[in-house]
Amino acid sequence: MFLLQAGSSVVRKIAITTVVGALSFPLTNLLFDSVATQLAMAVGVGAVILIIQFLVDFEQRLAAVEESQEVQTTEIRVAVDEGFAKVSAATLLFAQLEAAGLKTETVSQLVTQAAAMGPGMAPLLRTFVQGEMVRMTQFLHALGEQEATYDGEDREWLLGLARSAGRTIDAVSMPTVDAGGTEFERGFWGSELGHRYLALQREAVCRGVHVRRIFVIKRPELAEDPGLLATCRYxxxxxxxxxxxxxxxxxxxxxxxxxxxxxxxxxxxxEVVPARPLDEEADPLILYTRLVLRPDKLAERKEQYRQFWASAKPHSALYDHKVGDSPQGRRR
Incomplete structure (x- = not known):
């Protein structure tokens, strides 16, 4: 196609040159007596016309090339600006992560692993992964609002916080949450989650974390309950x-x-919010769990714990008898 267009352009230029040369020949008859001179002048005029056509065509092609280069330059500039904008945004986010004391490698690994799933991922798995990423985004947003809520009993928050604690763990253990139907003989402390939680607290104690726990009882006589005593002892x-x-x-x-x-x-x-009041005799039922980060609420909880701790009785005063033979003692 390009060769046909080029050939057509050359034929057109030759035709125009021939016509102009032929038209200029009669004029040379009036100016020159010699036939040779007349032919030379006619050919010269045709040559000039041919050169002018080539110059005009070159100018047009040059303008087209410049226009094309300008368009390409604009497109490249836009692409580069968009690329730098994305890089700048990513750099800013990573800088903010570092300023917050978080490891940027974790975010990089998350993005890398998500990208490695590939386009061949099953629709169910893709939806599940997307849902987990949305859930984590919502969780981080909730922490930014200084309060996060989880319906029912949480597991990962509790274990993660116990694993991360560096100074203190001050806990209030309510029978409406942690005890079974027969008080402390069964329930949370006898469950797999309870054992894992206690194992993490033992590790916390080994690294210098001060761990305190207040067991709340429904009736005074339950202070002598063998299950409670064995739990305290353990x-x-x-x-x-x-x-x-x-x-x-x-x-x-x-x-x-x-x-x-x-x-x-x-x-x-x-904080764990039970569905039943303290004085109701029934198995624990948890409505929801929440994380509270607001400074005013934390100050309130800290003062409450100080008062609770001052009013509570030390565990050492509750068991002066042998508890190792109790079912709770043997299990632990």
Whole structure:
């Protein structure tokens, strides 16, 4: 196609040159007597016309090339600007992560692993992965709002916070959350999650974390319950400082705020909200779990724990008899 267009352009230029040369020949008859001179002048005029055509065509082609280069330059500039904008945004995000004390390698690994899944991923798996990423995004957004909520009983938050604690773990253990139908003989502390949680607290104690726990009982006589005593003894052996609290021993104001919560490093309050009141005899049922980061709420929880701890009885005063033969003691 290009050769046909080029050939057509050459034929057109030759035709124009021939016509102009032929038309100029009669004029040379009036100016020159010699036939040779007349022919030379006619050929010269034709040659000039041919050169002019080539110059005009070259100018047009040059303008087209310049226009094309300008368009390409604009497209390249836009692509480069967009690329740098993306790089700048990514660089800014990574800088913010580093300023927050978070490891940027974790985010890089997340993106790399997500990209490595490939286009051949099953639709179900793709939807599941996308849902998990959305869930994590929503969780981080909730932390930015200083309160995150999880419907029902959480697992990963509890274990993750116990694994990450660096100074203190102050916990209130309510029977409506942690005890079974027969108080502390079964329930959370006898479950797989409870054992894993205690193992992480033992590791925390070994690295210098001060761990305290207050067991809240429904009735004063339950302070002598063998299951409760065995649980206290076992946790004390792990290095956890344990006390027992009967709600009547605290003020009415403080009693109204008595619930199951754990303060990790006084920076996060892990709170479990039960579906039943303290005085109801039934198995635990958890409505939701929440993480609270608001400074005013943390200060309130810290003061509540101080009052609870002051009113609670030290665990060492509760068992002066042998508990190793009890079912709870043997299990632990």
């Amino acid at each position: 946790q004390a052996d792990l290095g956890i400082e344990v006390r027992v609290l009967y709600p009547a021993d605290i003020t009415d104001f403080t009693k109204n705020y008595l619930n199951d919560f754990i303060l990790f490093d006084d920076a996060v309050s892990y």
